[in-house]
Amino acid sequence: MKTIAKQGLKFNEPLIFERSVVGKKGYSFKECLSNGSDPEDIFDDLFIRDEIKDFPEVSEVEVIRHFTRLSQLNYGLDSGFYPLGSCTMKYNPKVNEDIARFKGFNKIHPYFPEEFTQGALEVIFGLQEQLKKITGFEAVTLQPSAGAHAEFTGLKIIKAYHESNHDEKRKYIIIPDSAHGTNPASTTLAGFEVKNVKSGPDGYIEAETIAEIMDETIAGIMITNPNTLGVFEQDLDKIIKIVHSKGGLVYGDGANMNALMGKLKPAEIGFDVMHLNLHKTFSTPHGGGGPGAGPILVTQELKRFLPLPLVAKTEEGSFHIVKNAIGSIGRMKSFMGNFTVLVRAYSYILEMGERGLTQATEDAVLSANYIRESLKGHYHLPYEAESLHEVVFSDKNFKDLGVHTIDLAKRLIDYGLHPSTVYFPLIVSGAIMIEPTESESKEDIDYFIDVMKTIANEMKETPELLHNAPGISYRKRLDEVKAAKHPKLRWYKLDEETDE
Amino acid sequence: MRYLPLTEKDRKEMMIKVAVNSVDSLFTSIPQNYHITNGIGLEEGLSESELLNKLENLSNKNKTFDNVDAFIGAGLYNHYIPVAVDHIISRSEFYTAYTPYQPEISQGTLQSIFEFQTLISQLFDMEITNASMYDGATSLVEAILMSKRVNRKNKALISSTVHPEYRETVATYFNQNDYTEISYNEDGVTDVDSLISQIDEDTTAVVIQYPNFFGNIEDLAKIRNILNENAPKALFIVVIAEALSMGLLTPPGTFGVDIVVGEGQSLGLSPSFGGPGIGLFSCKAKYLRKMPGRIAGETVDKDGEQSFVFTISTREQHIRREKATSNICSNHSLNAVVVAVYLSLMGKEGIKEIALSNFYNTQYAIKILSQFPSIFKVKYGKKVFNEFVIEFNDGIDVNLFYDKLFKEKNILLGLPLKKFYAQETKSLLLNFTEQVSTKSIDNFAKNIIEVIGEL
Numbered sequence: 022m023k024t025i026a027k028q029g030l031k032f033n034e035p036l037i038f039e040r041s042v043v044g045k046k047g048y049s050f051k052e053c054l055s056n057g058s059d060p061e062d063i064f065d066d067l068f069i070r071d072e073i074k075d076f077p078e079v080s081e082v083e084v085i086r087h088f089t090r091l092s093q094l095n096y097g098l099d100s101g102f103y104p105l106g107s108c109t110m111k112y113n114p115k116v117n118e119d120i121a122r123f124k125g126f127n128k129i130h131p132y133f134p135e136e137f138t139q140g141a142l143e144v145i146f147g148l149q150e151q152l153k154k155i156t157g158f159e160a161v162t163l164q165p166s167a168g169a170h171a172e173f174t175g176l177k178i179i180k181a182y183h184e185s186n187h188d189e190k191r192k193y194i195i196i197p198d199s200a201h202g203t204n205p206a207s208t209t210l211a212g213f214e215v216k217n218v219k220s221g222p223d224g225y226i227e228a229e230t231i232a233e234i235m236d237e238t239i240a241g242i243m244i245t246n247p248n249t250l251g252v253f254e255q256d257l258d259k260i261i262k263i264v265h266s267k268g269g270l271v272y273g274d275g276a277n278m279n280a281l282m283g284k285l286k287p288a289e290i291g292f293d294v295m296h297l298n299l300h301k302t303f304s305t306p307h308g309g310g311g312p313g314a315g316p317i318l319v320t321q322e323l324k325r326f327l328p329l330p331l332v333a334k335t336e337e338g339s340f341h342i343v344k345n346a347i348g349s350i351g352r353m354k355s356f357m358g359n360f361t362v363l364v365r366a367y368s369y370i371l372e373m374g375e376r377g378l379t380q381a382t383e384d385a386v387l388s389a390n391y392i393r394e395s396l397k398g399h400y401h402l403p404y405e406a407e408s409l410h411e412v413v414f415s416d417k418n419f420k421d422l423g424v425h426t427i428d429l430a431k432r433l434i435d436y437g438l439h440p441s442t443v444y445f446p447l448i449v450s451g452a453i454m455i456e457p458t459e460s461e462s463k464e465d466i467d468y469f470i471d472v473m474k475t476i477a478n479e480m481k482e483t484p485e486l487l488h489n490a491p492g493i494s495y496r497k498r499l500d501e502v503k504a505a506k507h508p509k510l511r512w513y514k515l516d517e518e519t520d521e
Numbered sequence: 522m523r524y525l526p527l528t529e530k531d532r533k534e535m536m537i538k539v540a541v542n543s544v545d546s547l548f549t550s551i552p553q554n555y556h557i558t559n560g561i562g563l564e565e566g567l568s569e570s571e572l573l574n575k576l577e578n579l580s581n582k583n584k585t586f587d588n589v590d591a592f593i594g595a596g597l598y599n600h601y602i603p604v605a606v607d608h609i610i611s612r613s614e615f616y617t618a619y620t621p622y623q624p625e626i627s628q629g630t631l632q633s634i635f636e637f638q639t640l641i642s643q644l645f646d647m648e649i650t651n652a653s654m655y656d657g658a659t660s661l662v663e664a665i666l667m668s669k670r671v672n673r674k675n676k677a678l679i680s681s682t683v684h685p686e687y688r689e690t691v692a693t694y695f696n697q698n699d700y701t702e703i704s705y706n707e708d709g710v711t712d713v714d715s716l717i718s719q720i721d722e723d724t725t726a727v728v729i730q731y732p733n734f735f736g737n738i739e740d741l742a743k744i745r746n747i748l749n750e751n752a753p754k755a756l757f758i759v760v761i762a763e764a765l766s767m768g769l770l771t772p773p774g775t776f777g778v779d780i781v782v783g784e785g786q787s788l789g790l791s792p793s794f795g796g797p798g799i800g801l802f803s804c805k806a807k808y809l810r811k812m813p814g815r816i817a818g819e820t821v822d823k824d825g826e827q828s829f830v831f832t833i834s835t836r837e838q839h840i841r842r843e844k845a846t847s848n849i850c851s852n853h854s855l856n857a858v859v860v861a862v863y864l865s866l867m868g869k870e871g872i873k874e875i876a877l878s879n880f881y882n883t884q885y886a887i888k889i890l891s892q893f894p895s896i897f898k899v900k901y902g903k904k905v906f907n908e909f910v911i912e913f914n915d916g917i918d919v920n921l922f923y924d925k926l927f928k929e930k931n932i933l934l935g936l937p938l939k940k941f942y943a944q945e946t947k948s949l950l951l952n953f954t955e956q957v958s959t960k961s962i963d964n965f966a967k968n969i970i971e972v973i974g975e976l
Contacts, residue, residue, distance in 0.1 A: 033826070037636050037865045047866035048603060053878035053955060056885045060769060060877075063884070063903050068738055068771050073643055076869035081605055084865045088609045088633070088858075095629035097617035105619055112524050113617050116569050122607070125580025127791040130593055132936050133584065134927060140582030141794045154562045166655035166797065167851035169838070177693065206838035206848035210666075210694075215843040253550040284548055285555045300851065304524075308855030309630035310620035310815070312655070312797035328693065351693035355596060355658040355686040355784070356795025368576060374566025377522045384527050386547045391535040407550040431625070440623055445839075462526035463535065494625040497823035504820035504832040508809065510649050511639040 026437030041077040106442035106454025109301035117365040142340035157286025158318035169203040171296035171315030176211035191240035224404040228259035241270040249446040251411035261291035280410035283379030303366040314362040384459035416451025426451035434491035591933035594952025631829035646774030647803035651814040654800025657784030658690035668726035680711040682733035685941035709901035730760040736908030741776040768876025789863025799856035813847030878955035879907035913947040
């Protein structure tokens with residue numbers, strides 16, 4: 022097999038501060054003149070800044086070259102296959118990037134009168150309607166900035182619901198051990214305590230487990246469905262009924278909604294609150310870690326608790342911002358949410374349409390299953406359950422060879438691929454979590470499968486190749502212990518550098 | 522569908538491998554009664570040109586800073602963004618990458634974040650900065666949570682001159698008895714007597730915005746002393762909502778502030794109807810292990826080459842779960858790169874010059890607007906960076922005046938403060954950045970006379 026990866030020309034790019042030379046400029050604007058009042062005339066000396074110590078001085082050419090070179094040290098989705106399970110690295114359509122840059126969407130202020138921003142409000146309203154249709158819920162807020170922010174929002178809504186019923190003793194949220202780490206962290210932040218439950222031997226949450234602990238002290242349960250193994254929770258129907266029968270609410274972590282579009286609507290099967298990650302299912306860029314957006318959808322019963330502001334349509338067909346409502350949990354952040362992220366998601370749904378979204382789900386699930394079938398003789402499949410959009414293997418076949426999952430991940434880099442998600446979910450030993458999404462061609466998927474098989478052989482025959490991987494990347498494996506033990510979290514000018 | 526590379530032939534071959542004979546067979550793990558039968562209910566998809574037309578039409582329905590004289594800021598500012606910023610940020614190696622958990626192939630994002638952390642630390646004169654938060658409001662929430670972790674005390678004292686939407690966000694995150702608002706005085710700054718009277722053993726933090734929401738400069742030196750004398754364990758949190766002010770004003774770190782949080786939108790990001798901006802979070806190095814969010818650090822790789830990696834992550838949710846310092850996972854990383862590019866282009870001199878331009882335009886506006894004592898007055902004087910408050914005289918219908926100005930003259934006379942402060946029925950908050958010309962200020966003055974004549 023011929024590798025597609027090849028060493029390229031890369032630069033040891035210094036820090037921007039090390040490129041700085043006194044007197045260089047990277048900006049151009051018309052000088053604005055004093056009209057008689059200078060800072061010294063207005064402020065006490067104490068408040069006038071002298072200079073920003075050690076700030077860089079660099080020309081535009083050098084700034085461009087610096088960041089261009091840095092960009093070349095990154096592997097993006099546009100560089101190649103990115104099978105990060107649970108992260109849903111699907112293609113970010115270019116047209117959406119252009120649309121998000123329209124002046125009419127950028128040079129606008131949320132405090133403009135509403136008649137100035139009807140177009141922006143229509144986009145927000147339009148996306149609200151689209152997401153309600155896709156999930157079946159009655160109401161939605163687009164305010165939260167990310168999945169974790171949305172989880173906190175949803176949990177506050179659950180809290181407000183119980184408080185409105187004067188049901189003060191509900192202090193726990195049930196969270197399965199397969200959940201994302203943000204679920205328990207958000208639970209604590211929202212003022213609840215976490216009640217952890219173990220997944221059953223087949224990787225599902227078992228109805229009996231929930232029945233045993235469900236009582237009047239439980240405010241709700243957080244369920245990721247399909248779960249982080251990529252499988253549909255088989256006891257879901259029973260679990261929802263058990264939780265509801267004891268007065269609890271069911272929160273859906275919608276990180277994996279991309280496995281369900283056009284197949285089912287979470288509201289119709291009993292979820293009360295759910296978040297979506299627009300930067301996963303709805304193709305907005307991950308940006309190296311954000312900004313994303315995490316809408317929260319709720320049932321009619323919970324609508325009044327949604328955070329403000331919301332966007333509504335009047336009978337005359339114009340759009341307005343709802344700023345006050347009795348029962349609302351309040352405001353989640355400043356202004357109107359991550360608006361240009363919302364614009365991208367709105368455009369994506371408009372272009373994909375009914376059939377496109379359904380086909381995206383089908384292709385994502387087909388591709389994941391194709392990988393599963395192709396690799397299951399080579400890697401150990403810890404659970405037999407049917408996969409939807411992602412497949413998780415364990416390290417059982419190779420850990421006795423002295424090879425670790427991390428070695429496999431790093432070896433993928435040598436073949437020009439981004440590693441899969443590793444060591445998550447926590448319930449699988451040395452987990453290798455693969456999510457191809459619908460964005461990959463069969464040719465690229467076949468290449469990935471060939472590489473995985475090749476590496477499975479290398480594990481037995483030439484394990485040192487894995488231990489030393491990555492070999493061709495810009496940097497070799499990093500000394501993470503040193504980074505944590507002697508934290509160096511910013512640059513200091515050399516003559517003042519203290520040896521921490 | 523152009524985003525779906527599989528052909529019908531591919532799908533058939535893959536289904537053979539998977540041993541299913543229809544797509545539906547892939548979804549048999551979903552109970553039959555859960556399946557929807559009549560689709561999602563969306564329209565069919567648009568072509569690229571149809572999509573561009575539709576969204577272009579929608580965007581054109583909005584009035585922008587380019588076609589309205591809008592003297593409005595209030596936490597979100599219309600500053601000039603050098604074209605080079607978008608060229609860098611449009612590189613898909615940056616925007617299509619995931620969070621850099623594989624540092625060997627993510628040095629671009631990691632080094633940029635390390636530079637961002639340095640630049641913001643320098644800008645605020647603070648020791649350390651994290652890799653970003655969502656926005657100014659949520660950064661403030663995280664700062665108060667961090668104070669509680671540091672000193673195990675409960676009550677935050679928040680000046681009422683802190684951005685109202687930041688305070689509204691605090692109100693969502695905390696119980697009412699976790700914070701108290703401190704009133705402002707007739708100079709439009711935090712009332713220090715009231716602050717002193719509220720400080721006690723249980724004060725976890727004091728929160729002051731600088732310049733404050735009205736544009737006025739709070740006396741950080743004085744407040745630092747008040748804290749030292751009355752509550753030495755309480756943390757001093759300063760909010761910077763207009764980051765460009767740091768080109769002119771003494772930074773909070775110089776006054777010994779413990780945590781600085783802020784909104785970085787002014788540093789290369791357009792207002793964009795409010796987002797995404799970027800939350801800034803800096804603090805003293807001794808609080809490192811109590812900090813929220815991701816932090817990039819320097820290390821070496823196996824060959825001894827200088828490298829960058831996320832570090833001190835045992836604070837974070839993916840490791841600590843319910844015991845994490847914060848639930849934050851995705852932050853506003855790409856905008857940290859924007860800020861790094863913007864500040865690198867501006868550099869030491871540019872940031873000073875642009876801050877001075879804001880200051881000069883604002884002082885010019887104050888001078889011009891002081892010529893209408895029969896209509897309104899500049900409420901708190903000239904000690905401002907780029908925002909100030911005017912207050913209308915009794916007997917003038919402020920709403921009518923405001924509406925007439927934007928409906929007939931295309932001028933947006935700032936933000937009516939009554940939106941956030943019930944008692945401020947006659948006050949407006951105005952902002953003048955480097956984008957405003959003296960000509961537009963003169964034109965503005967001329968129109969004031971015309972409109973007032975028609976009232």
